[in-house]
Amino acid sequence: MASGYSAKEEDGHHSGALGPAGGAAVRSRKPDNTAFKQQRLPAWQPILTAGTVLPAFFIIGLLFIPIGIGLYVTSNNIRELQIDYTGTESSSPCFACSQNYSWNMTTPCVCSVSFSLDQPFESNVFMYYGLSNFYQNHRRYVKSRDDSQLNGNLNSLKEPSKECEPYRTNDGKPIAPCGAIANSLFNDTLALYYNDPNGTETQIQLVKRGIAWWTDKHVKFRNPVGDDSNLTAIFQGTAKPVNWQKPVYELDSDPENNGFINEDLIVWMRTAALPTFRKLYRIIEKNSSTSPTLPRGNYTLKITYNYPVRSFEGRKRMILSTISWMGGKNPFLGIAYITVGSICFFLGVVLLIIHHKYGSRSSSADLTH
């Protein structure tokens, strides 16, 4: 009898004790004497006081300052050279190229920028292109891709995702790869020449493999597989992205770097976090153990200028950089570590003083029990 109503009583507010049993069942119920129910579980009760926290400050200080110094030194040892070749200034060698720009130019506009290295670049040198004021992280842009198509799905190849609009189809044919990201693939060609003191110009070998994440190259991006091993045949019936000069199956002569698994494409498809970004373009491998990869001297950067940035006030850079275990040059981490470490150490000292000077009353109280 009573049970029916205890359930009703719970309505609206939870009743702790009145289980469905209710009534007489409750009467004889003695609470269990378990540690859990009595809130007496064994517990570690840390007491954080000035005394216990002080060492932490010193430890953090002592730990962070060396790390910071290490980072700072590492960062400082990284050689980095940036060349802005946007060509907005009339003095710039690429001024002409940047002015008369049109997508369907038959003869590419080439400009060269000369620079010199005061110090040699040892070990592998990484060549990046950098763009500024380019919003690769715009939501409309980020969405505009079809990962399924890029993964080699044949259905998606013929029927790309709606997200790719307005670069989904062209003249009724599906675009491969579809979407705004792929459409705006960076297509400047950068070539580097070493000007020998004797006057000859030698082109520096640029490696275009290994610039994309391994998993992207091997898992996330795949060429569609058809009856034919020939990419051209597989991409039959698709259109090239509007702004591309060549279709996707002609991106590279190397079949391992062609089609969707072209590393330039893969790198580009990884949208950058911030509007100013750099992307890995080529790697200059160290070829002999004796001579530096890029010795001191004069160089020429020859740019096939295809990529327009003037319309949105963007800028283009070429960056040469060596790499350490922490990646590219970034003084921030080292300085931040040193700063935080110093602050900790300083605070530790201050606290110690306070603790000794003013805390004697309270600390003696601490100690009495």
Add this chain to the structure above:
Amino acid sequence: MWRRRLTCLFGGEEKRVDSRTIHAGRGSSPVADAFPQQKFCDNRIVSSKYTIWNFLPKNLFEQFRRIANFYFLIIFLVQVIVDTPTSPVTSGLPLFFVITVTAIKQGYEDWLRHKADNEVNKYPVTVLEDGKRVGKESEKIKVGDVVEVLEDETFPCDLVLLQSSRDDDTCFVTTASLDGESNHKTHYTVPDTVKDVESLHATIECEQPQPDLYKFVGRMHIRRDGQETAVRSLGPENLLLKGATLKNTKKIYGVAVYTGMETKMALNYQGKSQKRSVVEKSINAFLIVYLCLLVSKAFVCTTLKYVWQNQHGQDEPWYNPKTQQERDTNLYLKMFTDFLSFMVLFNFIIPVSMYVTVEMQKFLGSFFITWDKDFFDPEVQEGALVNTSDLNEELGQVEYIFTDKTGTLTENNMEFIECCIDGFQYKNHKFLTETDGLCETDGPITITLNKAPEELEELFLRALCLCHTVQVKESQPVDEIDGVVLDQVDGFSPSPEDQCAFIASSPDEVALVKGAMTHGFTFIGSDSKSMKIRNRDNRVEVYELLHVLNFDPVRRRMSVIVKSESGEVLLFCKGADSSIFPRVRKEEVDRIRVHVERDAKEGYRTLCVAYKRLGNEDFARVDAELREARLSLHDREEKLMAVYNQVETDMILIGATAVEDRLQDRAAETMEALQGAGMKVWVLTGDKMETAKSTCYACRLFQRGTELLELTVGALGEGEGKREERLLELLLEYHKRVVHDTPPSKTGLHRTWSSPGQDYGLIVDGATLSLLLNASPDGTGSHYKNLFLKICQSCTSVLCCRMAPLQKAQIVRMVKSSKGSPITLSVGDGANDVSMILEAHVGIGIKGKEGRQAVRNSDYAIPKLKHLKKLLLVHGHLYYVRIAHLVQYFFYKNLCFILPQFLYQFYCGYSQLPLYDAAYLTMYNICFTSMPILAYSLFEQHISIDTLLDHAALYREVAKNAMLRWGPFFYWTMLGVFHGLLFFFGVYCVFSNPALLPSGQVFGNWTFGTIVFTILVFTVTIKLALDTRHWTWINHFVIWGSLAFYILFSFFWGGITWPFLEQQRLYFVFINMLSSMSAWLAIMLLIVLSLLPDVLLVALRRPRGRNTRQVLPRSPLCFPSIPHQVFQIPPVSHLHAHISSFLHASFLCISFLCPLSLFNSAVAG
């Protein structure tokens, strides 16, 4: 819910007809057709809310009526309709989860109700139809059916008792499941109903159903063949309530008067008005702040977006063209949808999960109160009972305690101490040794040296034996298996000579009857017509019981009219002195008053006994009047009262009794602790001033040095006209004395505890109070009230005596609505405390002897007063700290969750790109950060239980909602902002060169978000870990488990290309992130940097923990000197507070400026 259903069932009808006519044995009644048959509902009990068909729509509707759910539904719908940055799944999934869980829980509860309903509704009953016994299901019973009920069965509906198998036309009933009173109550058959129920022709007129269990008014017209219709009055003693159980009686027949949802039981199960806690109000206030924050964020972003887009080339660069649809949309519509999109993007700042977690915390947390074995009382065999879990934290906020005296402060375990007959004192020899000490102080009066005349003595004892409603419990037959009743036997073990025990609704009566027994007069038993007593000569006297003039709290007395064997009609009356003295001859009063006052001063409950001889004509008149009043259908109460008052006059005072009501176990200690915790204790009692005052002294509510201010009828003096003037004078005088005496201690929020000055205690009585509260309605009325309140607030304790139940509630309401709206708590055990229990913020019921009504209406019920200490000081304090921290933490963690996403908008062209992946957005509040805070809010003991119990003053630290005021809220918000800024800009600086992999490869935007998110999850969790002072294995498991789960989930989520995802955004992002040393270092740095201020604060804070002992000697100077601490979580000592706030501020500055300036220089270089 219930009310609505009921009103729609028969609300309209109720207004039209205020009584109902029932034909018992309908079928055979020819008259029945003449009347338009009233329609009554069937006997089906419906406590369930839903049926299978309406469950889904109705439940959804109910759920979305909650403002929070509705908000999330709107967000979800916006996501579905508008092109928003996050998929509808991110907010739809949590909402769906919450709604489903709630629906399942409610569905299950409803299923239980259906089951219980069916059990009741399908219960087989026997009904007499056309003279035959017919088996039926309970739900088929109709009003007017004659129902047979056997022993130990419950009544299927409200019945008027027609016939009982007992010879004396009574039956015994326990109403344990109705009001918890397990004693046997006697109910009487309607007099003169024929023994042969089958041939009964009767019409019952009775009032419409009403929930009062103890009220029933009706009239029965009995028709016999060839005879005149007899009319009999029906009262509650004739009504058997549904839910009660038949005891000690083989079989009864009764006619159904109220069925189904109209039974008193069903009417009584209406929901109480829900009490809301201050924490909930704080949450709502904070919610509004965050809502404003959300809207302003969205607004800022929308504005900036359109400002930015107006710049040359930014709106639609060639690489990122708009879709056709976007171009076509109207600009203003576009702005609006953009605004909505931003709202959706930032909506996580107000988390669904907070509501879920708060609910869970309250629900699960309340179990610890029920489980607490310290609340278990071996006598009652019960622990604490939690009727609502919504108020757990309110227990930690109590400022005023209103306590009943009898049964709450005292045990309500009465012992007859002494009596006084005609001015001569008689000590109960049984307790002589105990009271010896008192005897010596008594002075001139010595025991039994002087004796009253014998006949007066015997008259007095007979009066004690007759004037009561006590029943004798029959010796149990062997087949009786009824253990429950023994509880109520009042600790009286049946003496070998008479195997009986007394059962009564009030323990005083039992004490008196037993007292009479020790003096030689034994009450043997009674039936409805007569009472038997055994006198000193061992001879049985039989008295015919003519009338019982029941006790009620307004008259404060009861009487019986009996006819002795000699044919003499006597009226015996007993009651409070104040109600008896004006009704007896003056000369007797003075002799007895001395005793009564002395007894009262010693804390005994006194009753005066008087009698009156009624002549035959007198009696005939009285009898007629009483019968007439009983038969009246309307205003029966008032009419009866008038007759009673008329009868109980010109009596002769015989003597007085003194009954001791012992203080409850550790009552004084409890009161002292509660006062030490800064609570003000008010005693509200119906008892007389002297008794109550002595109890207050005994409970140490009044100390020796306490100066008592009296606002009583005595102090005001006689004379109606002058009273008000005198009252004002007194009020002004006291006000001057109390308030002006102690001006410095009234500073700020802190109450005057341990003030070195004078302690004041105030005594008010009911009459003065009504004068105060109902004073002339012009301006002076509120002036009185204000003065009175001010005086009260400056007194350490207040005693209100001679209170009617309603006045108790009035007092509570007055304090509740006074300035600062303090949190009030009422403790009581009896039905007269229900009003104040319901009125106060928190109502506590004591599982006492006066039935279960207080317990049923309370929010929490405890067996004894002493348990109040732990309930408030430990559970209340802990729950408050837990939930306050929970709320603050929730707002904090969502602020620093969403702030980076907000900041990211500045760097992604205000395009509403979420910083975090959808999975992270969804899971953050559900999985990654919800469990640690839940565990914290269930298990945290920032101060150990023992310390809390030992140092009541610790309670003051959380007083006045200390942890949820704007100060702490501001602190937490600032912390959230600081963390959010740090997370975002820290990672931003690292990403100034996104080539963070040792292979020279670069990170994209999803890695950026993942790094921020990783820092976020770790920081927020470790921040909680830093705040945790009580690490049980559960805390360890949950905190480290959440972090491990986050890492595992990230591996898993990024490790597979999920076929159902449109974009594989996180594919190997997390693993690649971990392969970058820079990312590791950045994560570590930012976590440490974020937590540094907290650690610093901890270092500067007073040490807390299990060894905290030095809290007590805190100097009183400390608090007033820092009235507005911003970082006030737990109070910081004077010096430390300043240093810490300074350091904290400067630290914030340094940590912002350093990285930014560094970054700037780095970019420039």
